[in-house]
Amino acid sequence: MSMRRVAVVGAGMTRFVRRAMETPKELAWHAARMALDSCGLTLKDVGGVCIGSAPDAFDGVHMKGEYLSDGSGAWGKPVMRSYVGGGTGVFLGPHGWYHVASGLFDVVLVVAEEKMSSFHPHAQAAFLTIFDHTTERPLEPNLLWIFALEMNRYMQTYGISKRDIAQVAVKNKRNAADHPCAMLGEASITVEDVLNSEVLAWPVQRLDVSPVSDGAVAIVMAAEGVAERITDRPVWVQGVGWNLDTAYWTNRDLAYPEYVERAARMAYEMAGVREPRKEIHIVEPYDPFDYKELHHLEGLLLADRGKAPELTAQGVTGRGGAMPVCPSGGLLGVGNPIAAAGLMKVAELFWQLRGEAGARQVPGTPERGLAQAWGDLMQVGTVTILGTQRPA
Amino acid sequence: MMHPVAIIGVGWSGFRPVTPDVSYKELIYEAAVRAYADAGVDPRRDVDSFVTVSEDFHEGTSIFDEYVPDQIGGAQRPVHTITGDGLHGLAAAAMQILTGRFRVVVVEGHSKASNILTLPHITAYAMDPILNRPLRANPLAVAGLEACRYMHESGTTREQCAAVVVKNRRNALRNPAAAFGADLRTEDVLVSEAVASPLARLEISDHADGAIVLVLADAETAGRLSPRPAWIRGIGWANDSPSLESRSWARAVYAEQAAAMAYKMAGIGNPAEEIQFAEVDDTYAYKELQHLEALGLCSLGRAGPLTVEGATAPDGCLPINVSGGSLGVGHLLEASGLARVLEVVLQLRGQAGSRQLGDVYTGLAQSWRGVPTTSGAVAVLSNQLGGRES
Amino acid sequence: MTQRIASYPGTTLSEEQIEQGRVLSVHDRLRADYTWDAGLAIGLYLDGLKAGVILGVRCARCDRTVVPPRAFCEQCFAPMDAFVPLADVGIVNTFSLCYVTWDVKRIAEPLIPAVIDLDGTSPPAGIMHLLGGIAPDRVHIGMRVRAVWKPARARQGAITDIRYFKPHRRG
Numbered sequence: 001m002s003m004r005r006v007a008v009v010g011a012g013m014t015r016f017v018r019r020a021m022e023t024p025k026e027l028a029w030h031a032a033r034m035a036l037d038s039c040g041l042t043l044k045d046v047g048g049v050c051i052g053s054a055p056d057a058f059d060g061v062h063m064k065g066e067y068l069s070d071g072s073g074a075w076g077k078p079v080m081r082s083y084v085g086g087g088t089g090v091f092l093g094p095h096g097w098y099h100v101a102s103g104l105f106d107v108v109l110v111v112a113e114e115k116m117s118s119f120h121p122h123a124q125a126a127f128l129t130i131f132d133h134t135t136e137r138p139l140e141p142n143l144l145w146i147f148a149l150e151m152n153r154y155m156q157t158y159g160i161s162k163r164d165i166a167q168v169a170v171k172n173k174r175n176a177a178d179h180p181c182a183m184l185g186e187a188s189i190t191v192e193d194v195l196n197s198e199v200l201a202w203p204v205q206r207l208d209v210s211p212v213s214d215g216a217v218a219i220v221m222a223a224e225g226v227a228e229r230i231t232d233r234p235v236w237v238q239g240v241g242w243n244l245d246t247a248y249w250t251n252r253d254l255a256y257p258e259y260v261e262r263a264a265r266m267a268y269e270m271a272g273v274r275e276p277r278k279e280i281h282i283v284e285p286y287d288p289f290d291y292k293e294l295h296h297l298e299g300l301l302l303a304d305r306g307k308a309p310e311l312t313a314q315g316v317t318g319r320g321g322a323m324p325v326c327p328s329g330g331l332l333g334v335g336n337p338i339a340a341a342g343l344m345k346v347a348e349l350f351w352q353l354r355g356e357a358g359a360r361q362v363p364g365t366p367e368r369g370l371a372q373a374w375g376d377l378m379q380v381g382t383v384t385i386l387g388t389q390r391p392a
Numbered sequence: 393m394m395h396p397v398a399i400i401g402v403g404w405s406g407f408r409p410v411t412p413d414v415s416y417k418e419l420i421y422e423a424a425v426r427a428y429a430d431a432g433v434d435p436r437r438d439v440d441s442f443v444t445v446s447e448d449f450h451e452g453t454s455i456f457d458e459y460v461p462d463q464i465g466g467a468q469r470p471v472h473t474i475t476g477d478g479l480h481g482l483a484a485a486a487m488q489i490l491t492g493r494f495r496v497v498v499v500e501g502h503s504k505a506s507n508i509l510t511l512p513h514i515t516a517y518a519m520d521p522i523l524n525r526p527l528r529a530n531p532l533a534v535a536g537l538e539a540c541r542y543m544h545e546s547g548t549t550r551e552q553c554a555a556v557v558v559k560n561r562r563n564a565l566r567n568p569a570a571a572f573g574a575d576l577r578t579e580d581v582l583v584s585e586a587v588a589s590p591l592a593r594l595e596i597s598d599h600a601d602g603a604i605v606l607v608l609a610d611a612e613t614a615g616r617l618s619p620r621p622a623w624i625r626g627i628g629w630a631n632d633s634p635s636l637e638s639r640s641w642a643r644a645v646y647a648e649q650a651a652a653m654a655y656k657m658a659g660i661g662n663p664a665e666e667i668q669f670a671e672v673d674d675t676y677a678y679k680e681l682q683h684l685e686a687l688g689l690c691s692l693g694r695a696g697p698l699t700v701e702g703a704t705a706p707d708g709c710l711p712i713n714v715s716g717g718s719l720g721v722g723h724l725l726e727a728s729g730l731a732r733v734l735e736v737v738l739q740l741r742g743q744a745g746s747r748q749l750g751d752v753y754t755g756l757a758q759s760w761r762g763v764p765t766t767s768g769a770v771a772v773l774s775n776q777l778g779g780r781e782s
Numbered sequence: 783m784t785q786r787i788a789s790y791p792g793t794t795l796s797e798e799q800i801e802q803g804r805v806l807s808v809h810d811r812l813r814a815d816y817t818w819d820a821g822l823a824i825g826l827y828l829d830g831l832k833a834g835v836i837l838g839v840r841c842a843r844c845d846r847t848v849v850p851p852r853a854f855c856e857q858c859f860a861p862m863d864a865f866v867p868l869a870d871v872g873i874v875n876t877f878s879l880c881y882v883t884w885d886v887k888r889i890a891e892p893l894i895p896a897v898i899d900l901d902g903t904s905p906p907a908g909i910m911h912l913l914g915g916i917a918p919d920r921v922h923i924g925m926r927v928r929a930v931w932k933p934a935r936a937r938q939g940a941i942t943d944i945r946y947f948k949p950h951r952r953g
Contacts, residue, residue, distance in 0.1 A: 003492050015792030021805065022793060023522075030791040055454040060812055062449040062517040065475045066634045066765045076649065078629045080480050083473045085455040091472060102490035122886040129454040133818050134828070135850050136910055138942045140884045145895040148878030156876070156923045181790050201880035202892070215792060244471035246856050247459045250897045251848055251907040254876060262468060270493070376458040415821025418853045436859055452816035462856035509815040522808045
């Protein structure tokens, strides 16, 4: 079975800000425009469009994908919006991939946009509606509950401390100081800063969390034969995977994200990766909270269960370490406009693998990177593996 | 197409104006169990990927994809949502199979419209929040504007639109799944209350609850499991402008473009001759006529007269919406396109009971996402690989 | 990104700019009202809560008993109709001390959400609810808790018929 090979050939992104003046369509357009410009293409060259954006509730716009379609370059084109909650941004990797690998499209424009600031008084309140309308919503849960519950279970199960976890926030926010689009980059933040920050929902404190953001990211994907004409350095989609666990999240073991492992295995198998800890050179796991980076590294089989904090403490996951994790600065550092944040990780791999990440560039010649996002009720894992080598 | 894709299983539950005895999960489970029995697959073992279609504001839940996997057998499997019509979901599933990496992919769509207390408001929230919504117009006005311009440019009359209603609701009488079968006369439609002129109440489809699950497979699996696969010869989808200020008001450009994409893939050069029957969107009566012309099944202005002449009746030369369409079956929100495909598949299999159209081999299903969108999709299906041999 | 890019789009606004009308904005308040059919499984669950009982359901094929009840087993896909009353006691699987309401207001006394694995479920299955009747610094994973119900006449057939779970000593 020989699958049509697909590559990422261009990328662009807006700054991630707390409250953007630009409308959602304008944010999408900026990112899409930059992505096309980055590889010298115009809308005429684009066969189809893939949009990703998380809850319509933020914008108060029903069928938000339709509303975003013109800003995303989809006037007069086939366009589809995929949606797996927080996993959406990295799911755009598989989504764009199957558009092109199917043979139906040679070039697709993939756009992720999020404007959370429209929702008043605070976007966090919109998350009330993600809970089951009958069995959970009447308890008036705050979004922080599910993270705090999971974080506590993870800490308790493996004996991990707040201090261990806070290192991730420090690493990523410091990394983000080198990202031109970052909202929360801070070159001199310390573990003490994190541990002294306001307790929101213990064990979650303010600096453990990435806040509400607005922003957009876009990439261009093209088929083999076409990609090489667009750029002399296409970055190939080597593997994709996704997995959605049961909605009954309170029946599951929150200490381990099994759905991330399943998504990762699906992607590793497609990529022919047998020893991920050796073969994945850059990792961009989803880090809306600092403990999540650790949780996800374990689910990605890149660290033993409960042992990811040690890798952080040893500097293994620093930009100059043996396995750089979130060299972009992640959500904790760059910001979290949900779908755009996920696609930002895919774009980061694209830039890193081409040596174009500027001050964030990981040393050496990384050949393969993995981006992962998470979403829903501790429920979905989405994985995209990119590499400099054309798949066999 | 490199690796042909076929629909090998269909299941549905409903369609009824209210379904108070079951939750949406139970409604979908029923459709899923039927589809898997029909296809001869175990979802926990044989299905490689699942695609569902839904919109948060129709469910009253944000990130609704959280709640989709269990009732379709997708827990801990590759599952994703498309915020589109069922035909967009079908396209997503077909593309996955065409990559060569997936052999069996499931598509699910449903409606619990009866549970939405403020549906007209929610439809209005699809309108531009800055440029259009402050006008506080009923979103049906957008359909009224379009109907007005379409009738002006095509010469279509109100009587011709009414004939669509009469035909489709009468067709629904022979569809055991339909919610709104009725024996109406043209006059009944014309005197029903004006809602957003020229639309009268009986020209607007009512909503129904229901769920539809389809099982798609690659050629080898289809050959093994299905006595009569419904091959997807072509699929297309497209958007015109979402902006009211920038769109074509008379033509369903999205349908023209979606059809062009599907026809090209299917190798159809003369749709009026090669498509034997079709299920098209008739959310409002005039839309059926506008869509027939956009699909190239007849020329501009001819759909109305053809309907009055009986050409699109079940015994006519181009049966349209033999199922009853949305007007007769009930509008199923995102599942509407799946209801159109469902009928095409049943007809191609010879399983349409008293609605059976005799020997048919190529049918078309088309969907539209409703006001205020200009988004739609088209699928061309056949019970023969390679089209029109016998 | 390529060093050729000189600047990145995205213009920051402050809350004050919007509040003080220095930036044009449009406000809308949505009416999104729903009435969700509870259906068979959750309908029975709610009836049970009204009667002061927490119902679970058993899958004979998988030999598992779960809560909240559902009409089908999501693992083996068989229908489930063996509803079983569960004890209203369980073990705290995880908890949090939350100082922020759902609509982002600060509160002095924390709410204590928890996942409580209920006795009688197998393998242990939990529901989300609140803990109460305990000082926040005494809550711990693994503690046994018991439901505190509203009086029968005040129960409506809702998850809030249980006010909270409080510490429970065996025997």
